[in-house]
Each structure stands twice: as structure tokens, then as C-alpha cells.
Amino acid sequence: MAASVIGSAVTRVDGRLKVTGAARYAVDHPIDGVVYGVPVASTIGSGKITAIDTSAAEKMPGVLAVLHHGNCGALYRTAGPFEQDIWMSESRPPFEDDTVYYYGQYVALAVANTFEQAQDAAAHVKVSYREQKPLTRMSDVTGPTGPPHKHYARGDAEAAFNNAPVKIDETYVTPTETHNPMEMHGTIAVWNGNKVMLYETTQGVMNHLGVMSQTLGLPIEDVHIVSPFVGSGFGCKLAPWPHSLLAAMAARKLRLPVKVSVPRNLMFTAVGHRPITEQRVRLGATQDGKLVATIHEVKNPTSQIDDYMENATEPTPVMYSCPNVTADQWLVKLNIGSPMAMRGPGANPGMYALDSALDELAVKLNLDPLEIRLRNYAEKDEGSGRPFSSKHLRECYQRGAERFGWSRRTPGVGSMRDGNEILGWGVGSAIWGAGRGGAQARVRLSADGRARVSSATQDIGTGTYTVMALIVADKTGIPVERIDSVLGDSSLPPGPMSGGSTATATIVPAVAAASVEVIGRVLELASRTDGSPFMGADPKTLAMTGGRVHKQGEAPESGVPFESLLQLRKVAALEAEAKTGGAPDAHNYSMHCFGTHFVEVGWDPGIARLRVRRIVTVMDAGRIISEKTARNQILGAAVMGVGMGMFEETVYDPRNAKPLNNNFADYLVATNADVPEQEVIFLDYPDPVIGEYGARGIGEIGLVGVASAMTMATYHATGVRVRELPIRVEKLMESSSSV
Ligand code: MOS
Numbered sequence: 001m002a003a004s005v006i007g008s009a010v011t012r013v014d015g016r017l018k019v020t021g022a023a024r025y026a027v028d029h030p031i032d033g034v035v036y037g038v039p040v041a042s043t044i045g046s047g048k049i050t051a052i053d054t055s056a057a058e059k060m061p062g063v064l065a066v067l068h069h070g071n072c073g074a075l076y077r078t079a080g081p082f083e084q085d086i087w088m089s090e091s092r093p094p095f096e097d098d099t100v101y102y103y104g105q106y107v108a109l110a111v112a113n114t115f116e117q118a119q120d121a122a123a124h125v126k127v128s129y130r131e132q133k134p135l136t137r138m139s140d141v142t143g144p145t146g147p148p149h150k151h152y153a154r155g156d157a158e159a160a161f162n163n164a165p166v167k168i169d170e171t172y173v174t175p176t177e178t179h180n181p182m183e184m185h186g187t188i189a190v191w192n193g194n195k196v197m198l199y200e201t202t203q204g205v206m207n208h209l210g211v212m213s214q215t216l217g218l219p220i221e222d223v224h225i226v227s228p229f230v231g232s233g234f235g236c237k238l239a240p241w242p243h244s245l246l247a248a249m250a251a252r253k254l255r256l257p258v259k260v261s262v263p264r265n266l267m268f269t270a271v272g273h274r275p276i277t278e279q280r281v282r283l284g285a286t287q288d289g290k291l292v293a294t295i296h297e298v299k300n301p302t303s304q305i306d307d308y309m310e311n312a313t314e315p316t317p318v319m320y321s322c323p324n325v326t327a328d329q330w331l332v333k334l335n336i337g338s339p340m341a342m343r344g345p346g347a348n349p350g351m352y353a354l355d356s357a358l359d360e361l362a363v364k365l366n367l368d369p370l371e372i373r374l375r376n377y378a379e380k381d382e383g384s385g386r387p388f389s390s391k392h393l394r395e396c397y398q399r400g401a402e403r404f405g406w407s408r409r410t411p412g413v414g415s416m417r418d419g420n421e422i423l424g425w426g427v428g429s430a431i432w433g434a435g436r437g438g439a440q441a442r443v444r445l446s447a448d449g450r451a452r453v454s455s456a457t458q459d460i461g462t463g464t465y466t467v468m469a470l471i472v473a474d475k476t477g478i479p480v481e482r483i484d485s486v487l488g489d490s491s492l493p494p495g496p497m498s499g500g501s502t503a504t505a506t507i508v509p510a511v512a513a514a515s516v517e518v519i520g521r522v523l524e525l526a527s528r529t530d531g532s533p534f535m536g537a538d539p540k541t542l543a544m545t546g547g548r549v550h551k552q553g554e555a556p557e558s559g560v561p562f563e564s565l566l567q568l569r570k571v572a573a574l575e576a577e578a579k580t581g582g583a584p585d586a587h588n589y590s591m592h593c594f595g596t597h598f599v600e601v602g603w604d605p606g607i608a609r610l611r612v613r614r615i616v617t618v619m620d621a622g623r624i625i626s627e628k629t630a631r632n633q634i635l636g637a638a639v640m641g642v643g644m645g646m647f648e649e650t651v652y653d654p655r656n657a658k659p660l661n662n663n664f665a666d667y668l669v670a671t672n673a674d675v676p677e678q679e680v681i682f683l684d685y686p687d688p689v690i691g692e693y694g695a696r697g698i699g700e701i702g703l704v705g706v707a708s709a710m711t712m713a714t715y716h717a718t719g720v721r722v723r724e725l726p727i728r729v730e731k732l733m734e735s736s737s738s739v
Pocket of ligand 1: 234235238344500
């Protein structure tokens with residue numbers, strides 16, 4: 001029997017369209033008569049709009065309208081938190097009133113025949129404000145006072161900490177990071193009577209559908225979301241932002257198709273960011289490095305119009321074994337736009353702090369950083385008390401250590417060299433919750449020998465097109481080249497959001513079930529069609545293998561291709577749909593992905609240069625469905641980790657919360673020259689609880705644990721402990737090894 005296609009190195013099925021430029025992204029769609037909306041963004045952080053003078057702008061060539069809170073049609077709020085499927089990024093729709101809550105809030109939209117005309121008009125809209133002093137830093141706010149936004153406790157962590165023989169008490173800070181996907185946000189809204197079609201770039205076509213239906217006040221069947229290709233998201237496209245609502249509103253008002261494309265500078269204001277986290281971590285341990293107390297207190301800013309919590313304490317009860325744990329989170333409301341989940345939200349900054357503190361403990365005790373992780377290895381989820389559905393983190397550490405050569409590490413600061421460079425080695429632990437929700441999918445087998453699989457999900461670069469095709473290929477034996485994956489369209493059977501690393505685990509069971517269902521229909525047709533070699537047979541005695549229908553127990557070659565049977569019957573296609581839910585036994589288990597990163601940095605003290613030289617990553621992410629796209633996810637995430645460790649930081653002007661580095665020249669991300677030698681190893685143990693294929697998600701976890709491994713490695717090389725990311729050269733100049 002041929003080897004399974006699952007986990008094989010097939011090439012991304014949509015890759016050709018992407019590299020040839022044929023893939024259409026949201027604002028690429030050619031729409032006849034489209035006009036352009038350009039937002040006017042507030043230049044204050046807090047206050048009231050006192051007047052909007054549009055007279056000059058309206059007289060400019062090609063200008064069709066300047067819309068603002070005083071003249072636009074109503075947009076509604078979403079129904080609220082009880083509508084669990086609906087997630088809007090800001091609690092209020094744009095232009096609701098004259099209040100400015102943050103710098104960069106849209107206060108008007110200039111619409112014109114060309115983009116240039118609209119841009120020019122937007123620049124000529126005069127907005128007057130009554131300005132209040134904005135809150136731009138957490139230190140501007142006293143407190144937080146009152147109970148935490150989120151609280152977790154087991155045992156008595158304060159007492160255990162106070163009595164612990166060895167203690168660490170440090171505060172770690174992660175900066176604001178802005179997602180900045182390559183494809184900027186954008187929407188084209190096209191009305192046809194009372195129905196609206198939105199060309200979008202979204203991580204959730206179904207959520208977008210729900211939000212737009214509610215904010216526009218339309219029945220859900222009158223809204224259609226199309227998002228066939230997404231130039232990544234990293235979380236900022238999880239939920240609709242104001243520009244999408246403005247495009248729809250303007251198009252309705254003008255009865256013209258309207259395109260609103262968010263320029264790079266506004267990608268820093270009204271489409272989310274990962275907020276700063278300030279995390280105090282207290283660890284108490286025995287002399288041999290066993291944790292007896294963990295106290296993790298986190299504060300993050302959010303906007304005035306949402307309650308976004310960067311859930312940094314999420315891994316704290318689960319990651320390491322410890323009898324006494326307290327984990328608290330507080331929010332501080334500032335005049336900065338709403339934050340939004342960014343790759344590895346919560347766990348990523350949280351593990352930076354927790355793992356950094358653990359490394360400081362290891363240094364204090366003269367213990368190997370890997371050894372201290374093994375001494376505190378959690379055999380079960382001590383947070384929920386449940387067993388893990390599948391956990392092979394110990395093997396991750398072992399495999400990674402072998403590949404990396406960890407046993408050659410000498411513990412002394414600055415003790416390892418390669419030429420002019422002092423080497424530093426660090427290791428990080430990665431964790432991310434695994435989940436599976438409900439989804440529907442449809443599979444169609446055609447008389448031309450092709451298959452089509454469809455669901456209203458989307459592929460944000462993660463490989464969903466390929467994953468869907470592979471499951472159909474596995475079930476039917478039809479080669480991947482003859483399978484069309486169709487997604488990114490809300491008119492298809494409802495599929496999952498690309499968020500929280502749950503899309504694969506959620507869509508796979510639905511596609512598998514629909515495949516089985518349609519195969520059943522083929523077998524039935526085979527047994528009931530005149531001229532079929534299986535006429536009159538019990539369909540239960542038949543099977544489909546390699547795309548051929550045959551008698552069970554006989555070689556597939558003895559059978560006939562499914563398309564011949566469809567042709568014989570003169571039908572174009574057979575189709576089946578399936579709906580699947582969450583993992584049935586999930587509530588009895590703790591489902592997580594695990595992993596580790598081994599990082600080598602090189603510090604050249606002569607020229608004060610720090611570089612990441614190598615990263616070896618080992619992932620225990622369940623069964624890998626699509627090997628190449630999975631590897632691509634982890635490689636990219638680890639590169640993002642290099643960015644988080646050394647480059648990324650959005651800097652706000654303390655006077656008005658303007659993001660000062662709102663461009664790619666000043667907001668640094670890792671470039672090719674910063675990318676180290678990388679290796680990714682998948683353990684590939686199917687998770688027995690999550691579903692038939694045992695696939696968990698891998699979108700987020702690759703970023704978790706990179707930054708702490710980098711600061712650990714940097715300490716090992718330089719003796720400088722960086723507790724406030726990113727690592728900058730100036731912070732390393734106090735290193736005794738610098739000249
Ligand atoms: Mo992920 S931050 O849920 O896109």
C-alpha cells in the first residue's frame with residue numbers, strides 16, 4: 001500500500017497562484033467603477049471633535065463625499081458578549097459620536113474617484129478638537145486598584161515564597177509590538193440592492209459576516225464576505241476593524257463600490273497591536289531547584305473602548321510543576337487604540353517572563369538551564385488537575401539538546417568562543433493550548449475525476465488549502481493535483497476562524513467526515529447503476545482506494561475509477577456535507593502543544609554586535625498533516641521570535657500617543673540578514689484526544705520561548721540580563737566583555 005499523503009512533503013497547493021501573482025488579495029479585486037475612501041485619523045489622543053470643516057475637501061476634483069459622525073448613516077454595535085461567535089475588535093462602531101478615544105481614531109472618510117484624489121481630500125479636511133491630556137503610559141494611571149481582571153491561585157504562594165530557601169523577584173517588560181502583516185488591511189464594499197459583498201482580508205470570514213450583519217443592521221443572508229487569499233495576519237485580522245465598516249457604510253451611502261485600503265502608517269493605530277506587558281515574577285525554590293512558589297503578576301494597557309487582556313499568566317498554572325501558584329492580571333486603560341491578539345497572545349510574553357525568571361534561578365543555583373526545566377517537569381496539568389492528552393516535552397528537550405550539542409555548553413559567562421565572537425547558549429520552553437471547535441465542510445467528486453473540498457474558513461498563509469486537500473486525498477486516494485480546495489467565502493458551509501491555532505484541528509474532522517460521506521454515496525451509486533460491475537452488491541462490501549471503487553478485500557486495481565461510474569450514471573458529481581463539533585473527550589484532558597528552542601547567539605565585543613547564530617526547534621504538536629507548510633509556520637515564527645527578542649518595539653509619543661516609528665524604516669523586524677541557521681524537528685505523535693488524525697495546531701507556538709532563550713543566551717555570552725525587550729546593543733555595553 002502506498003505511503004499516506006498525511007505528513008508528506010507536498011508543495012503548498014495555492015503556492016503557484018501566489019508566486020505567479022495570480023492570487024487575488026482583498027483590494028486586488030478588479031471592480032468596475034470602484035471609488036476610493038481614505039480615512040482622516042485623529043491627531044489627538046483624547047478629547048472631543050468640535051468641528052469638521054469639509055468645505056475645501058469637497059470642492060476638490062473627483063471628490064464624492066466626506067463622511068463623518070455628523071452626516072453618515074447609522075452603524076450599530078454588535079449584540080454583546082453573549083453572542084459568542086461574534087467578535088468585533090472595538091466595542092463601538094466608527095463615527096458613533098464626537099468623542100476621540102485614541103490617537104489615529106478615524107474621524108472622517110474622504111471618498112473620491114481616484115485614490116490620489118481621496119488622499120488629497122483627506123489631507124484637506126480640517127478637524128477641530130477640544131483636547132484632553134491623553135493617558136499614554138501605564139505610569140500615567142494610578143493603580144490599578146481593585147481586584148485583578150483575572151485571578152488564579154493554588155496553595156499559598158505568598159507563604160511558600162516567603163519561606164523558600166532560594167528566591168527570585170524580578171520584573172520583566174515586553175514592549176508594544178505591531179503585527180504588520182505584509183498585506184495591509186483593506187476592504188472593497190459592493191452593494192447590490194440591499195445586499196452587500198465585501199472583499200476582505202480576514203482571519204475569520206464567518207466572524208466577519210456576523211459582525212457586518214449586525215453593525216450594518218442586515219439579515220445575515222444579505223451579507224457576503226470573500227477573502228480567498230490573506231497576506232498573513234498574525235492576529236490583527238481576527239476581527240473586523242473600523243475601516244471595513246466605513247467601506248460598507250460609504251458604499252451604501254454613495255451607491256458605489258468603495259475601496260478602503262489601510263496605509264502602513266495607520267497599520268499602527270486602528271488595527272491592533274500586542275500591548276506592553278509588565279510582569280513581576282517571584283519564584284521560590286529549594287536548594288536543588290524545585291519550585292515551591294510561583295507568583296506571576298501582569299499588567300497590560302488596553303484602550304478606552306475594549307478590555308483586551310494580554311493573557312500572559314495563561315501558561316503559569318500549567319507549564320511547570322509547583323504546588324503554590326498565584327497568577328493575576330490587571331488592565332490599565334489608555335488613549336491608545338485597541339490591542340489585539342498577536343501570535344502566541346499571552347503565552348508568548350508570559351513565557352518570556354516565566355522562563356527568564358527560571359533561568360535566573362538556575363544561575364543562582366548553578367544549575368544547567370535544561371536541568372532545572374526537567375526538575376520542574378509537569379507530569380499533568382496542575383492547573384486543571386487533568387492529565388495531558390499527549391505530552392512529549394521531555395523528548396523535545398532531549399532531541400533538541402542532541403541536535404544542538406548542548407552537552408558541550410560550559411556554564412561560565414563568556415566562557416565559549418568562536419573566533420572574535422563570544423557564544424551564548426539558551427533554551428526556551430514553548431506551550432500553547434490546543435483546541436478544536438465546530439465546523440462544516442463539503443466534498444464533491446466529479447465525473448471528470450476531480451474532487452473539490454470547500455468550507456468557509458480561510459488560509460492566512462498557514463496551509464489550510466493544503467491541509468483540506470490532503471485529508472480528501474488521504475480518504476479518497478485521489479491525488480492532491482486533482483483536488484481543488486475552496487475557501488475564503490462566507491457562502492460556503494461555515495468553517496473555523498484561523499485563530500488560536502485551532503483551524504487545522506477543527507477543519508480536519510469536518511473534511512474527513514464529508515469525504516467518508518461522499519465515498520459512501522459513490523459506493524451506493526456503484527451498486528445501483530446499470531452496467532456497473534458492482535450492480536446489486538451491498539455497498540458495505542465495497543471500498544474506494546486510490547480513487548477506485550473495488551470489492552473489499554480485493555486489490556484496488558481490480559476495481560474501476562470512481563469517475564467511470566459517475567460517467568456511466570451520467571451524473572456530473574456527487575456531493576456530501578458534514579458537520580463536526582469539538583473533541584468529544586476534551587473536557588477530561590488538558591490539550592496543549594509543547595516545544596523547545598535552543599538558541600545560540602554570538603556577541604562580538606570588539607564591534608558591539610549581537611547576532612542569533614542558530615536556532616534548533618523541536619515541536620510536539622500532534623500529528624503533522626502538511627509537512628512543508630507546518631515547517632514553514634515554525635520557521636517563520638522563530639524568525640518572528642528573533643524580531644521580538646532584538647528589534648520590535650512600537651514607540652509612542654508620550655504627549656499624544658502617536659506611534660513615532662509607524663513605518664518599516666523605523667519599526668524594525670528581522671530581515672534576511674538577521675535570520676539564523678534554523679532547524680525544525682517535529683515529534684509527530686498523534687494526539688489521541690483531539691480527533692481521528694491527532695493534529696493539534698502550530699500557528700502560534702513557534703514564537704513562544706524564543707525571546708527568553710535569546711536573553712538567556714545573551715546573558716551567557718555577556719553577563720547582562722535583559723529584562724526589558726528588545727535586547728539592544730546599548731544595554732549590552734555594560735558587559736564586562738565589551739571593550
Ligand atoms: Mo492568532 S494571534 O489567534 O492569529
